[in-house]
Amino acid sequence: MKRARLAAILPFLVLPLVPLLDRNNSHIDFLANAGAFIVLALGLNIVVGFAGLLDLGYAAFFAIGSYSYAMLASQQFGIHIPFWVMLFVASVIAAIFGILLGAPTLRLRGDYLAIVTLGFGEIVPQTFLNLTQYTNGPNGISSLDQPSLFGRGFGFSATPYYEVMLALIALAVFLASNLQSSRLGRAWMAIREDELAARHMGINTTAAKLAAFALGASFSGLAGVAYAAKLDLVSPDQFQFNVSVLVLSMLVLGGMGNIWGVIVGSFTLSFINGFLLPQSTNLAHAMHLNLDFTNYRFMLYGVILVAMMLFRPEGLIPSRQRQAELREAKLDPALLAEEQAEYTGGAR
Amino acid sequence: MDVFLQQLVNGLSLGGIYALIALGYTMVYGIIELINFAHGDVYTLGSFFALAVLTGLGVAGEVHGPALIGVVLITVLAAMLCCGLTGVLIERLAYRRLRNAPRLAPLITAIGMSFILENVMQLWRGPSPVAFPSVIPNPTLHLGSIDVGAKQILVIVTAVVMMFALQLFIYRTRLGKAMRATAQDRDAAQLMGIDINTTIALTFLIGSALAGAAGFISGVYYGTTWFFNGFEAGLKAFTAAVLGGIGNIAGAMLGGFLIGLIEAMATQYIPQGAQWTNVVVFSVLVLVLIFRPSGLLGESLPEKV
Amino acid sequence: MAPLLRLTDVRKTFGGLVAVNDLSFEIEAGGIVAMIGPNGAGKSTVFNLITGVYEPTSGAIDLDGATLCGLKTFKIAARGVARTFQNIRLFAYMSALDNVMTGRHSRMRASLFDSLLHTPGQRGEERRVRERARDLLRFVGLERQADDYARNLPYGGQRRLEIARALASEPKLLLLDEPAAGMNPKEKSDLIELIRRIRDTGITVFLIEHDMHLVMNVSERIAVLDHGEKIAEGAPEVVRNDERVIEAYLGRESTAPH
Numbered sequence: 001m002k003r004a005r006l007a008a009i010l011p012f013l014v015l016p017l018v019p020l021l022d023r024n025n026s027h028i029d030f031l032a033n034a035g036a037f038i039v040l041a042l043g044l045n046i047v048v049g050f051a052g053l054l055d056l057g058y059a060a061f062f063a064i065g066s067y068s069y070a071m072l073a074s075q076q077f078g079i080h081i082p083f084w085v086m087l088f089v090a091s092v093i094a095a096i097f098g099i100l101l102g103a104p105t106l107r108l109r110g111d112y113l114a115i116v117t118l119g120f121g122e123i124v125p126q127t128f129l130n131l132t133q134y135t136n137g138p139n140g141i142s143s144l145d146q147p148s149l150f151g152r153g154f155g156f157s158a159t160p161y162y163e164v165m166l167a168l169i170a171l172a173v174f175l176a177s178n179l180q181s182s183r184l185g186r187a188w189m190a191i192r193e194d195e196l197a198a199r200h201m202g203i204n205t206t207a208a209k210l211a212a213f214a215l216g217a218s219f220s221g222l223a224g225v226a227y228a229a230k231l232d233l234v235s236p237d238q239f240q241f242n243v244s245v246l247v248l249s250m251l252v253l254g255g256m257g258n259i260w261g262v263i264v265g266s267f268t269l270s271f272i273n274g275f276l277l278p279q280s281t282n283l284a285h286a287m288h289l290n291l292d293f294t295n296y297r298f299m300l301y302g303v304i305l306v307a308m309m310l311f312r313p314e315g316l317i318p319s320r321q322r323q324a325e326l327r328e329a330k331l332d333p334a335l336l337a338e339e340q341a342e343y344t345g346g347a348r
Numbered sequence: 349m350d351v352f353l354q355q356l357v358n359g360l361s362l363g364g365i366y367a368l369i370a371l372g373y374t375m376v377y378g379i380i381e382l383i384n385f386a387h388g389d390v391y392t393l394g395s396f397f398a399l400a401v402l403t404g405l406g407v408a409g410e411v412h413g414p415a416l417i418g419v420v421l422i423t424v425l426a427a428m429l430c431c432g433l434t435g436v437l438i439e440r441l442a443y444r445r446l447r448n449a450p451r452l453a454p455l456i457t458a459i460g461m462s463f464i465l466e467n468v469m470q471l472w473r474g475p476s477p478v479a480f481p482s483v484i485p486n487p488t489l490h491l492g493s494i495d496v497g498a499k500q501i502l503v504i505v506t507a508v509v510m511m512f513a514l515q516l517f518i519y520r521t522r523l524g525k526a527m528r529a530t531a532q533d534r535d536a537a538q539l540m541g542i543d544i545n546t547t548i549a550l551t552f553l554i555g556s557a558l559a560g561a562a563g564f565i566s567g568v569y570y571g572t573t574w575f576f577n578g579f580e581a582g583l584k585a586f587t588a589a590v591l592g593g594i595g596n597i598a599g600a601m602l603g604g605f606l607i608g609l610i611e612a613m614a615t616q617y618i619p620q621g622a623q624w625t626n627v628v629v630f631s632v633l634v635l636v637l638i639f640r641p642s643g644l645l646g647e648s649l650p651e652k653v
Numbered sequence: 654m655a656p657l658l659r660l661t662d663v664r665k666t667f668g669g670l671v672a673v674n675d676l677s678f679e680i681e682a683g684g685i686v687a688m689i690g691p692n693g694a695g696k697s698t699v700f701n702l703i704t705g706v707y708e709p710t711s712g713a714i715d716l717d718g719a720t721l722c723g724l725k726t727f728k729i730a731a732r733g734v735a736r737t738f739q740n741i742r743l744f745a746y747m748s749a750l751d752n753v754m755t756g757r758h759s760r761m762r763a764s765l766f767d768s769l770l771h772t773p774g775q776r777g778e779e780r781r782v783r784e785r786a787r788d789l790l791r792f793v794g795l796e797r798q799a800d801d802y803a804r805n806l807p808y809g810g811q812r813r814l815e816i817a818r819a820l821a822s823e824p825k826l827l828l829l830d831e832p833a834a835g836m837n838p839k840e841k842s843d844l845i846e847l848i849r850r851i852r853d854t855g856i857t858v859f860l861i862e863h864d865m866h867l868v869m870n871v872s873e874r875i876a877v878l879d880h881g882e883k884i885a886e887g888a889p890e891v892v893r894n895d896e897r898v899i900e901a902y903l904g905r906e907s908t909a910p911h
């Protein structure tokens with residue numbers, strides 16, 4: 001047990017040193033962005049992976065986190081809450097919205113729940129877009145407050161943001177893995193398996209599901225603040241449906257329910273998006289081929305989703321339980337009746 | 349009042365297109381309980397196929413005289429056929445294997461298919477909206493102070509005719525009966541000797557073909573098409589299907605027209621309405637699913653313990 | 654002293670169908686009571702009414718004098734009612750141990766805060782609950798299958814696991830819905846012994862069963878349901894010879910002299 005924990009902590013001791021080894025700011029910038037999406041993926045993993053609630057509108061909470069920072073730490077309204085406090089404030093605001101937007105979905109079946117979350121996922125950024133007097137509409141809010149630590153501003157370097165993302169990831173991993181092996185984690189698993197039986201265990205399924213929405217949303221509050229501060233711009237087009245699908249694809253690719261799987265899936269997609277596709281395009285152009293691979297981005301997401309669902313639904317690094325769940329048929333009363341007949345027949 | 353009636357007409361023609369798309373959603377959901385996310389993109393594909401045919405025929409504007417009928421027939425049939433086959437292909441490749449998987453797997457797959465289709469169309473015709481020939485002359489009828497375009501009448505009439513044709517098919521033919529049986533109880537239908545795979549494929553064929561027709565009509569009506577149309581239109585058509593009662597054909601028609609009307613009225617009567625129509629329609633979706641998921645014409649089915 | 658469980662004129666209709674018809678029934682604490690009756694008599698419905706899956710159309714259900722009507726299932730479970738299901742409802746892809754630990758949910762005190770941070774209190778509680786779960790698995794004879802997926806247990810093992818899971822919450826009242834279904838004779842006699850051991854720990858057992866031999870053997874009192882109504886009640890020998898009971902099971906012809 002201790003070795004696993006050591007293995008988990010090690011990356012977080014080594015990774016902060018990367019900017020010392022790689023002086024290329026654009027690399028660190030990429031890593032920082034990828035880090036934000038890892039936090040997002042870990043948050044969605046709580047909702048979809050742990051609690052089994054398919055949320056197709058997760059970008060809405062990302063938007064809420066980012067816009068909270070844009071409105072409470074900028075010239076927009078003259079409010080200047082410090083970055084570090086905003087991390088906390090935004091995650092609470094996002095959690096509240098998680099409950100507000102999650103509550104109506106609770107009595108719905110899986111696919112209807114997904115569609116309602118998709119609906120909310122459309123309504124939220126559209127609302128930010130339309131309320132121009134508060135949000136500057138399509139132009140978004142910029143010139144956000146610069147975070148500072150011990151009196152020194154973050155400046156234009158990506159490194160401080162990278163370090164913040166690492167810290168947020170560490171926090172997210174800590175909280176998520178704690179949740180998974182706790183009373184609440186078991187409750188989520190039970191609800192996923194058989195909600196009626198779960199209630200008979202004394203599990204308040206409504207509260208458990210709302211907790212999943214709230215906790216998942218709070219992660220995107222964190223990511224939203226850090227990302228907004230780094231980008232220095234928040235606009236509605238950053239939070240469209242394709243962002244929700246991107247984060248979902250990260251889970252599907254990496255392995256829903258498995259924290260390390262999710263991190264791998266998230267980083268892989270960020271890498272493909274931010275590195276592989278542009279570099280391949282450069283390579284193609286160097287070979288005088290007029291191909292722009294970044295135009296194939298959405299096809300790639302689509303293919304990943306379809307291929308994974310068809311051939312490896314449990315993801316690249318599955319949680320043991322999910323793999324068993326998705327591969328074998330579920331506990332089936334008809335199957336049981338069959339076995340039952342065998343037993344009683346044979347015993348005579 | 350006149351403004352209201354004008355918007356009524358606008359809403360009905362808008363709704364006619366949604367109704368045609370909604371029919372496909374409702375049929376597929378009725379038979380395999382899958383929300384075919386890619387269906388909206390099949391609709392857009394219909395307009396793309398139609399555009400390709402029209403370009404091939406050298407049509408750039410309106411067509412007059414007897415040639416019009418020929419052009420329309422060829423284009424519509426081509427669009428319907430290509431879309432129908434696309435739908436069947438998607439079902440065969442992506443959905444069939446997941447028929448017994450937990451419900452979320454086919455839904456995620458459908459989203460993936462939707463993305464693939466959208467990207468394909470983006471690569472086909474570019475990221476910006478593309479002009480679509482007018483094809484059908486559009487004289488305006490002046491009924492009092494309301495202007496009704498020929499195209500608007502066409503849309504509404506086509507939608508209604510298609511629905512009746514579909515109802516006839518479902519309720520008067522053997523294949524239609526097979527579809528209904530499969531929708532009600534797949535295993536029993538199979539035991540009765542119904543070929544499930546063919547029946548489901550047929551459902552996709554018809555639903556997608558209708559979406560293809562809607563795509564052609566939409567291109568003609570709006571004069572433009574865009575690779576990303578299907579996402580929004582698809583969601584709104586799905587809202588229509590749910591509003592009318594998912595699985596119910598008349599419901600899809602009713603829902604389609606209602607959503608069209610809601611959109612038209614919202615645009616007119618809400619300040620800066622055009623911006624808020626999406627929020628309004630999606631709010632309808634959310635509200636219907638939460639408070640009356642069986643829709644207007646569906647039956648409420650309690651969950652069995 | 655108030656009976657542990659009291660049903661008073663409980664009625665449950667589903668549309669036009671009357672599933673339970675003005676049923677009145679009491680169970681004293683600390684015994685083994687059985688409910689029998691032909692298929693479709695409404696027995697599982699009674700269980701579902703007690704645990705809050707359905708709400709009675711009319712009538713009252715009390716546990717230790719406090720009403721259960723209108724309470725949500727999870728609250729009723731916390732009050733001390735646990736059950737097994739006719740069509741086994743285990744958490745298939747959780748281990749046997751995890752299933753039993755989940756059974757203890759209502760008695761655990763870890764808050765969201767504790768779960769998020771794995772406070773020392775939470776860790777201690779988890780340890781204790783895990784130990785207790787192992788004890789329960791031992792109690793039903795499944796200690797070696799603790800880490801197996803519930804789904805992979807043999808049929809009889811699954812039934813016993815469901816019982817262990819139900820016992821995890823230290824219930825006052827244990828409802829067993831056809832616990833012997835599909836068991837062979839050896840397993841059934843083990844089950845009788847298990848039920849007695851459960852009763853000896855102070856838990857009241859209320860079971861639905863079809864196996865007459867088992868029911869007559871293990872129960873102290875039996876109630877007979879037919880078409881949603883109680884047609885007989887009393888000690889096993891009394892019920893066994895009751896005319897109405899025989900008729901309900903075998904039909905009119907049985908009353909003809911042989």
